[in-house]
Every structure is written in structure tokens, then in C-alpha cells.
Amino acid sequence: MQRISVSVLVLLWLALLVPIVFLASVPTSIIAQGLMALCICVLIYVLKPFVSASMPVRFFVLAVAAVFVLRYWLWRLLETLPALDDPVSLAAALVLFGAETFTVGLFFLTALVSGDPVDHAPPPKVKLRDAPTVDILIPSYNEPADLLAVTLAAAKNVTYPDDKKVVVLCDDGGTDQRCAHSDPEVAREARERRAELQELCRELGVVYTTRARNEHAKAGNLNEALKSLKGELVLVLDADHVPTRDFLARTVGYFAENPRLFLVQTPHFFTNRDPIERNLAFSEALPSENEMFYGQIHRGLDRLGGAFFCGSAALLRRRALDEVGGISGETITEDAETALDIHSRGWESMYLDYAMIAGLQPETFASFIQQRGRWATGMIQMLILKNPIFRSGLPFTKRLCYLNSMSFWLFPVVRMIFLLSPLLYLFFGLEIFVVTPAEVLGFILPYLLIGFMVQNALFSHVRWPQVSEVYEIAQTPYLLGAIISTIRKPRAASFKVTAKDESLDRAFMSPIAMPLLALTGLLLAGLVAGVLRWVAYPGDRAVVQIVGAWNVYNFILAAWALRSVFERPWRLVRPRTAVSVPARLTISWPENAAEGEATPDTDSDTGEGVEVVIVSATPKSLSVRLPAGAEGDIVKRASDAGASASILPAVENAPAPEGPLPVTVGVLKSDTSGYLCMLDIPESAMIDASRFAAAVVYGDSGRWEFFRKTVPRSSTLVTGFAYVIGKALMSLPVTVLDLLREPERRRQAVFDDAAEIPRDAFAAAKGTEARNRPAAEDDDEDGYLEVEG
Numbered sequence: 151m152q153r154i155s156v157s158v159l160v161l162l163w164l165a166l167l168v169p170i171v172f173l174a175s176v177p178t179s180i181i182a183q184g185l186m187a188l189c190i191c192v193l194i195y196v197l198k199p200f201v202s203a204s205m206p207v208r209f210f211v212l213a214v215a216a217v218f219v220l221r222y223w224l225w226r227l228l229e230t231l232p233a234l235d236d237p238v239s240l241a242a243a244l245v246l247f248g249a250e251t252f253t254v255g256l257f258f259l260t261a262l263v264s265g266d267p268v269d270h271a272p273p274p275k276v277k278l279r280d281a282p283t284v285d286i287l288i289p290s291y292n293e294p295a296d297l298l299a300v301t302l303a304a305a306k307n308v309t310y311p312d313d314k315k316v317v318v319l320c321d322d323g324g325t326d327q328r329c330a331h332s333d334p335e336v337a338r339e340a341r342e343r344r345a346e347l348q349e350l351c352r353e354l355g356v357v358y359t360t361r362a363r364n365e366h367a368k369a370g371n372l373n374e375a376l377k378s379l380k381g382e383l384v385l386v387l388d389a390d391h392v393p394t395r396d397f398l399a400r401t402v403g404y405f406a407e408n409p410r411l412f413l414v415q416t417p418h419f420f421t422n423r424d425p426i427e428r429n430l431a432f433s434e435a436l437p438s439e440n441e442m443f444y445g446q447i448h449r450g451l452d453r454l455g456g457a458f459f460c461g462s463a464a465l466l467r468r469r470a471l472d473e474v475g476g477i478s479g480e481t482i483t484e485d486a487e488t489a490l491d492i493h494s495r496g497w498e499s500m501y502l503d504y505a506m507i508a509g510l511q512p513e514t515f516a517s518f519i520q521q522r523g524r525w526a527t528g529m530i531q532m533l534i535l536k537n538p539i540f541r542s543g544l545p546f547t548k549r550l551c552y553l554n555s556m557s558f559w560l561f562p563v564v565r566m567i568f569l570l571s572p573l574l575y576l577f578f579g580l581e582i583f584v585v586t587p588a589e590v591l592g593f594i595l596p597y598l599l600i601g602f603m604v605q606n607a608l609f610s611h612v613r614w615p616q617v618s619e620v621y622e623i624a625q626t627p628y629l630l631g632a633i634i635s636t637i638r639k640p641r642a643a644s645f646k647v648t649a650k651d652e653s654l655d656r657a658f659m660s661p662i663a664m665p666l667l668a669l670t671g672l673l674l675a676g677l678v679a680g681v682l683r684w685v686a687y688p689g690d691r692a693v694v695q696i697v698g699a700w701n702v703y704n705f706i707l708a709a710w711a712l713r714s715v716f717e718r719p720w721r722l723v724r725p726r727t728a729v730s731v732p733a734r735l736t737i738s739w740p741e742n743a744a745e746g747e748a749t750p751d752t753d754s755d756t757g758e759g760v761e762v763v764i765v766s767a768t769p770k771s772l773s774v775r776l777p778a779g780a781e782g783d784i785v786k787r788a789s790d791a792g793a794s795a796s797i798l799p800a801v802e803n804a805p806a807p808e809g810p811l812p813v814t815v816g817v818l819k820s821d822t823s824g825y826l827c828m829l830d831i832p833e834s835a836m837i838d839a840s841r842f843a844a845a846v847v848y849g850d851s852g853r854w855e856f857f858r859k860t861v862p863r864s865s866t867l868v869t870g871f872a873y874v875i876g877k878a879l880m881s882l883p884v885t886v887l888d889l890l891r892e893p894e895r896r897r898q899a900v901f902d903d904a905a906e907i908p909r910d911a912f913a914a915a916k917g918t919e920a921r922n923r924p925a926a927e928d929d930d931e932d933g934y935l936e937v938e939g
């Protein structure tokens with residue numbers, strides 16, 4: 151179906167604003183207001199099933215909701231603020247009203263962005279002889295070699311003519327500056343890293359680059375590499391973002407179709423859960439936190455021309471980069487800043503909602519907060535230093551898109567106001583608004599309910615109700631300071647790399663737990679103060695009920711968010727990197743076995759090997775499922791003996807190791823399906839193992855789309871509320887016990903050394919096996935660049 155133009159879309163919204171403002175300003179009685187709220191709630195409930203599929207229905211629902219939102223805002227402005235004779239209460243009330251005004255503005259921006267999200271048809275085919283040259287840049291700072299090896303091997307494996315593709319490792323951890331560091335230990339590590347990565351790149355056929363000094367962080371690293379490269383397109387991948395083979399086949403054609411296109415951004419998919427998901431034990435049916443942005447909001451930004459560079463998994467046109475002097479580096483969010491600068495020159499962008507990379511979320515809550523703090527700081531820097539509203543060259547819709555994306559990161563300020571405002575009354579008796587119980591029923595509760603219903607109608611498939619609130623509360627006490635510091639000194643921020651090599655093998659309380667713990671304790675004290683005020687001031691009980699209920703709601707969400715600081719190893723029931731690859735394991739028994747020790751028959755056991763199934767593959771180890779019966783017993787005895795072995799995967803339609811991989815038979819672990827055995831890979835075979843993992847585990851984008859679009863489930867408003875409130879209440883006694891046990895846990899410092907072995911869950915999913923295809927040895931220039939399958 152032909153979509154209307156962006157200008158017509160904007161005119162439609164402007165036309166709708168006329169009746170919205172009129173209806174919002176018509177005075178009514180409180181009874182009529184309540185009936186209006188009831189009708190709107192019923193209308194949204196009835197129309198919700200059609201909101202996702204129908205743009206006219208979506209616009210109608212948003213317009214009806216906008217009428218009530220604006221009526222609520224006008225009522226708050228004109229009728230609920232305290233009198234001037236109580237300046238302290240008035241000041242507190244104005245702060246709260248300001249935060250509400252911000253959320254109302256964000257509602258209208260979100261309505262504009264979410265009104266008509268776009269999906270793109272596949273790009274036109276490009277003849278191989280006409281395919282543009284592509285430089286694949288992988289910036290790195292402190293990531294380990296085995297992690298980089300998989301990403302580099304996968305980048306080499308991307309389907310594209312070899313003579314038109316260059317893979318480059320941009321190493322910022324082995325710069326001349328670090329190699330000559332005044333600290334001998336830092337210098338030694340930098341020199342060793344440089345030598346190790348140079349050898350890794352040589353073996354993988356990848357270009358290694360570094361630079362003299364670590365200036366301008368990631369932006370400076372990429373710009374230094376670009377100086378020696380001439381590719382027409384640039385694919386940027388973070389060090390842990392492993393691309394699938396079809397990345398270029400699915401994106402390059404768009405650049406041929408539109409000569410003014412500078413960016414194709416794709417989603418970031420992660421093979422592990424973020425610390426909040428893991429520590430709060432979210433259901434695996436609950437969509438990942440970033441899916442609201444990548445699955446819905448970015449599609450809406452794209453509709454208005456405001457899709458922006460997210461730092462990785464993006465293909466850019468080199469000519470557009472050169473026009474603005476390369477990757478921008480005035481702020482620490484070089485990605486969005488670069489897109490803003492290029493958009494200001496009249497270039498166009500697009501977002502393709504199809505995941506073709508798999509990366510790693512921060513493993514600990516502290517690293518998660520560090521990452522989000524960097525994002526928040528960078529976006530606030532842009533809002534101050536490069537405000538899109540005043541940026542010349544930007545169309546009106548793009549200004550609003552960037553304003554929406556930047557202003558979102560003010561949520562810690564707004565959320566903290568909403569958390570602390572009821573405490574001002576419960577602790578000090580300040581009058582933060584003037585309302586009657588009838589007005590609560592006619593204005594406040596319907597306003598909240600309509601907001602929740604609209605959110606659920608728009609985002610139910612990518613975000614469950616109240617999950618956003620939990621995430622915001624968990625981050626607020628940490629990000630608030632960063633935002634205030636950035637507002638005071640916008641140029642003082644520094645870039646900090648998120649750790650990619652952390653692992654959790656024990657439960658512990660995060661070292662940064664205190665701010666969130668203190669905030670939750672303060673809300674708990676508010677509950678006590680509410681009870682005391684109820685007893686002490688019988689005449690104020692109506693107000694205590696209203697404000698106390700608000701504080702109870704805040705406390706329940708904060709109590710669950712507090713679980714974020716209790717780190718715990720947790721394994722997905724359905725691992726996202728599980729595979730099912732048949733293989734032959736050949737065991738080499740020690741010649742000096744103890745006298746009388748039983749060894750298998752050599753001909754049948756070591757000559758023919760044991761048939762196993764590989765269920766997990768990394769550059770350092772493989773996990774295999776053992777067969778039942780005598781062959782499985784053989785591997786069990788080999789595990790007890792720590793025997794050496796070799797394994798040859800029976801791989802179809804994907805690059806296999808050149809020969810058997812040498813391994814050491816490691817620990818056994820049982821699950822409901824039998825026994826799993828860990829096979830340790832020696833460092834000498836790491837390159838082959840990396841190639842194997844890149845092809846078999848990470849080669850198929852269909853796997854990531856399965857976990858993005860099939861595994862998660864949508865939620866109704868009632869179900870979502872019940873889930874969050876139930877989990878929050880059940881978490882309270884667990885949190886109390888964990889706090890009581892924490893001193894003893896710290897004293898004992900018990901480490902669980904058992905390796906985490908994923909279960910073979912993905913292999914059982916129909917139609918989700920790896921569907922990789924080897925690249926043709928000789929490219930036919932008269933052929934086309936196509937997605938293999």
C-alpha cells in the first residue's frame with residue numbers, strides 16, 4: 151500500500167490538533183469529565199486489537215487520548231496549584247507540575263513518532279560487478295583476543311566479493327601512546343596486546359591498524375583507520391557484534407537505489423540478558439528492553455526521516471562521512487552526533503528492522519549503569535551543544551525526532567521528582583497539589599489509566615506494562631548525577647569503554663548498590679510516615695490516602711528494581727547461541743594408564759570415534775551431548791581421565807575446520823536430556839574454532855529474528871500489571887534475606903568454579919537450524935548480490 155508523504159503526515163497531525171485543543175478546553179462538570187474518561191477508556195479497549203495494523207485507527211486512538219491528556223494538563227495548571235501564600239508548597243508543586251508537563255510533551259512527541267512506523271521491502275539486487283567497495287571497521291580497546299577472533303572471522307565470512315571487501319581491526323589498546331606509557335605494566339600489556347592482535351589479524355587475513363595517541367575515543371579511532379581506506383561504504387561493528395553472512399546482501403542495495411542515502415541502521419540483538427532482566431528473573435516471554443526502541447520507536451523515527459546511527463550494525467556512505475569530516479567527536483555519543491551532522495547536510499537515512507548482528511550486554515549491573523550513563527551523558531551533551539531545534543539544515547520532522555531521542559534521557563530527573571514528591575507531603579506536610587477525591591476519580595486516575603492503555607496498545611508486542619518504570623527506577627539514582635554534571639559542564643564528559651569480558655560465576659551484591667538501596671529505604675520510610683500522619687491528623691486522611699497510595703506504588707516498583715543490585719548467575723532455558731551439529735569425537739587414551747585400569751577397545755573406540763552432537767561452540771571450548779549407551783560411557787571415562795581427543799564436526803552448508811580440532815575432554819554435567827561434556831580447545835586451535843563458531847553459531851540471521859519476533863509474547867494491561875506487582879511483592883522477603891546474608895557471603899567469598907554449559911533448547915525449535923551457505927569460490931560478475939538460502 152502506498153504510504154502518504156511525511157509532509158502530509160505532519161499536516162494531518164496539525165489538522166487534528168485543532169479539534170484536540172478545542173475539546174480539551176471545553177469546561178465540564180466533574181461528572182461529565184468522569185463519563186468522558188470512561189468512554190475514552192472503553193473506546194481504546196475496543197480499538198486496541200486494530201491499533202497495530204491500521205494507521206487510521208492508530209491516529210484516532212492517539213487523538214482521542216490526546217484530548218484527555220491535554221484536558222488533564224489544563225486542569226492541573228488552572229485548578230490544582232497551591233495558593234501564593236504558601237510559597238514552599240507552591241515551589242514543590244511547580245516542580246512536580248513541570249515534570250508532568252515534560253511527560254505531556256513527550257506524549258505528543260511519541261504520538262508523532264509512533265503514528266506510522268515503517269517497514270522496508272528488500273533492496274533491489276546489485277550486480278556483483280557493480281557492487282560498491284566496503285570497508286568493515288571493528289574498533290577495539292580492551293576486548294580479549296578470543297572475542298575479537300569470532301567477530302573478525304564472521305566479518306571475513308560475510309557474503310560479498312572478496313576483492314571489494316576489506317576487514318579492519320582498529321586497535322586502540324595497542325597505540326604508541328599506551329605502548330610508551332609511564333606505567334611499565336600498562337606499557338607491557340599494550341605491547342603484548344599489539345603483537346597478539348597483529349598475529350591474529352595475519353592468520354585471519356584481516357588488516358590491523360592502530361594510531362599514535364588515544365584521542366577522541368571511538369570517533370578518533372575510526373577516523374584514523376579511514377585515512378588509509380578508500381571503500382565507498384563503511385560497515386561499523388562493535389568488537390562484540392558478530393555479523394551474520396547476509397548483512398551486506400540485505401543492505402547494500404539500498405545505497406544503489408537512493409544516491410542520497412548515507413545510513414542503513416539495523417537492530418542490536420544480544421545473546422545474553424542485561425543485568426536487570428537477569429537479576430529480576432524476567433520471564434523469557436518478556437521482550438528484551440531494547441526491543442521497544444529497535445522494534446517500534448526507530449521504525450517511527452525512520453518514517454519521519456530521523457533514523458540515526460547507533461554506533462554499530464550500521465552501513466554508511468563514505469562520501470557523506472567525508473563531507474562532515476568523518477565520525478563526529480564533540481560529544482561522547484559519536485554515533486547520533488555523526489547522524490545529526492550528516493542529516494544537517496541534506497542526506498537521508500533509513501532503518502531496517504532485521505537483526506544481523508549478535509552482541510553482548512554488560513554482564514554486571516555496574517557495567518550496565520556505566521554504559522547507560524555514557525548514553526545519557528552524550529545525548530544531553532548533544533541537546534546542549536548541538537540542539538536540533540536550532541540546527542540549520544534540518545527539516546522540521548527531523549528536529550522533532552532528535553529532540554524526542556535526546557529528551558528521553560532526562561527521565562532520571564523526571565522519575566526522581568515523581569518518586570520524591572509524595573514524600574514531601576508525607577514527611578513535611580507540603581501541599582503538592584490541591585484536589586478532591588472526586589477530582590482524583592475524574593482526572594488523575596483516568597489520566598494514568600489512559601496513558602497505560604495507549605502505551606499497551608502501541609507497544610504491547612515489545613514492552614510489557616510497568617517494565618519501563620522498573621528500568622527507569624533502577625537507573626535513576628545513578629544517572630541523575632551524571633545528567634546534572636553534564637548540564638553544568640557539558641564538555642567535561644569522558645568516554646569509558648563498557649567491559650565485554652566479565653563473567654558471573656557466583657551470587658553477590660553489586661558494589662554500587664547503596665544509591666538504589668537508599669532510595670528504596672526512603673520510600674519505605676514514606677510508608678511509615680504515611681501511617682503516622684494518618685493517625686496524627688484525622689482531618690487529612692483523604693489526602694493521606696491519595697498521596698500514600700502513590701507512595702505505595704512507587705515503593706512496590708522500587709522494591710523490585712532493587713533486585714537489580716543482587717547479581718546472580720542465571721542461565722537461559724532457551725539459549726540463544728545453542729546449536730545442534732553432529733560430530734565425531736576421537737579419543738586418545740594415555741599410554742601410561744594405570745595397571746588394571748579399563749580402557750576401551752582401541753579399534754572401536756579410538757579408531758572409529760564416538761558420535762556426539764555439538765550444542766555450544768566458542769573459541770575456547772565446545773559442549774557436546776553424549777549418546778546413550780556404551781559410546782556415552784566411553785566419553786565419561788575419558789572425562790575422568792582428562793584424555794586428549796580430537797573432534798571433527800559434520801558441517802553442511804557452512805565452512806568447517808580444515809581438520810579435526812584438538813580438544814581435552816573436560817567436565818561432565820547432567821540435565822533432563824542426558825549428559826553434556828565440556829571439551830577444552832587449546833590456544834593453538836583458537837583460530838579454527840573461531841571460524842567454526844562464527845559460521846555455525848553466528849552465521850544465520852534467522853536465528854536472531856526467531857528470538858526477537860517469535861519467542862517474546864505480548865501482554866495485556868491487566869496481565870502485565872499483575873505480573874509486575876506479583877513479582878515485586880514476592881521479591882520483598884527475598885531481598886530482606888539477601889541483605890541479611892550479604893555480610894556472611896562477603897566473608898566467605900565462595901566461588902563456584904563449575905563452567906556454565908548451555909542447554910540444547912534452540913535445536914528443538916522447528917526451522918531454526920543454521921542455514922549458512924559457503925561463498926562461491928569464483929564470483930560471477932554477471933550474477934547478483936543476493937541473500938543466500
